[in-house]
Structures are given as C-alpha cells and as structure tokens.
Amino acid sequence: MLNVEQAIAEVAGVYQSITGRAIKPGRYELPPEVDPASHAESNYRQFKVLLEQKARASAEPRGKSEPAFAPPVDVVELEREVRVMVDVPGVTREQLVVSMTGDALTIRGERGALRSAAGMMRLEERRKGPILRTIALPPRARRDGIEATLRDGVLTVVIPTDGHGNDVTEVPIDVK
Structure with a gap:
C-alpha cells in the first residue's frame, strides 16, 4: 500500500x-x-x-549516440486487460524489443534515417534514432499471456490484468 x-x-x-x-x-x-x-x-x-x-x-x-525519444502512446484500461498502442512508423519487428519488468512495460527500438541514394536532404523533421518508452502498469498485470502485434506502424500490446505483478525479473515479449 x-x-x-x-x-x-x-x-x-x-x-x-x-x-x-x-x-x-x-x-x-x-x-x-x-x-x-x-x-x-x-x-x-x-x-x-x-x-x-x-x-x-x-x-x-x-x-x-542520440538521446532516445518517446513515441506517442495511448493506454486503455479495460475490465480484464490493459491495451497499449505506440506509434512506431518506420520501425520493423526486428528493431523492437518489448519487455515487462515488475509493473512496467518497456519498449525499445531504433528508427533509422531513410536516405535516398541520390539527392540532398532539404528538410528533415521526422525523429530518428533510439526509441525508449516505459509505461507503468497496474499491480495486477499478468506476466504471461501478453500479446504484442505490429501493424501499420502501430505496436499494440495487450496485457491481461487478472494476475499479480510481484515478480521484478524482466520478461521479454515476442512481437508478431
């Protein structure tokens, strides 16, 4: 308490x-x-x-190295789960590392620069480099049964909330 x-x-x-x-x-x-x-x-x-x-x-x-930036996130707490949606356009599954430690969800990744072979960059506004976002979860977040999917540049992580978050070891989450 x-x-x-x-x-x-x-x-x-x-x-x-x-x-x-x-x-x-x-x-x-x-x-x-x-x-x-x-x-x-x-x-x-x-x-x-x-x-x-x-x-x-x-x-x-x-x-x-560049400092990590935190991409925009939506977190929705439903009756039996928490849904975390993270904007990660231009990042592949292989570039994402999602894990849960204690009652925190951590998303790491890397968004590289999209350079064309020919031409000079005249304007560069989109963030690139390392991505790091940590989201606090309710203590009842379950450590198993977590699903992570990447579609259309949005990473969606669904965490069931009918367990206990007492374990502080890091649990990797496979992104599909």
Whole structure:
C-alpha cells in the first residue's frame, strides 16, 4: 500500500530540486467513478518509473549516440486487460524489443534515417534514432499471456490484468 505522505514528500522534494520552488497547494477533482487511492498509487508508480528511467539513462556512458525519444502512446484500461498502442512508423519487428519488468512495460527500438541514394536532404523533421518508452502498469498485470502485434506502424500490446505483478525479473515479449 502506498504511504501517501511519504509519496507527497518525495514528489515535492524532486519538484523543488528541479524548479527551485516549493509546490504550491492546489485542488484537483477526480470523477466520482475513480478511486482516489488507486489513482494516486498509479500516478506515483508512473513517477517512480520515470525517475528510475532517468537515473539509468544518466548512468549510461555518453557517446555520439542520440538521446532516445518517446513515441506517442495511448493506454486503455479495460475490465480484464490493459491495451497499449505506440506509434512506431518506420520501425520493423526486428528493431523492437518489448519487455515487462515488475509493473512496467518497456519498449525499445531504433528508427533509422531513410536516405535516398541520390539527392540532398532539404528538410528533415521526422525523429530518428533510439526509441525508449516505459509505461507503468497496474499491480495486477499478468506476466504471461501478453500479446504484442505490429501493424501499420502501430505496436499494440495487450496485457491481461487478472494476475499479480510481484515478480521484478524482466520478461521479454515476442512481437508478431
């Protein structure tokens, strides 16, 4: 169970270290159908995943490689599953690595530059290079029965939510 006071203090500390200002109290109304404790716990888990991701990224050796970018994602939580849709146009199945560690889904990949043999590049707006996206999942996300499909540049990962996410070992997910 989440210790709310500890979570608030940790978030406030990180906010102050980044901005140099204390968090100002505010008010946020949840819809009546949303459980406040589950909502706070989910957001806190997502916050912790982002901090861990940032810590891992800063610990990696710096080279001439480009920083990873996070492609757009939609996450839909249904009664018995969570669906994650990630835009990855120009990325093949072989270039994608999808895994689940604890209650986090991680998507890694590489989108290379599409260079023509002849001609000079005049405008280049589409992102290329390494892709990294981590999505926090509910604690009841099951580690088996996960399906990942890539169609028309959209990776769809379906995670059943009738299990327990206590295991922290990394589980690779085959993309079909």
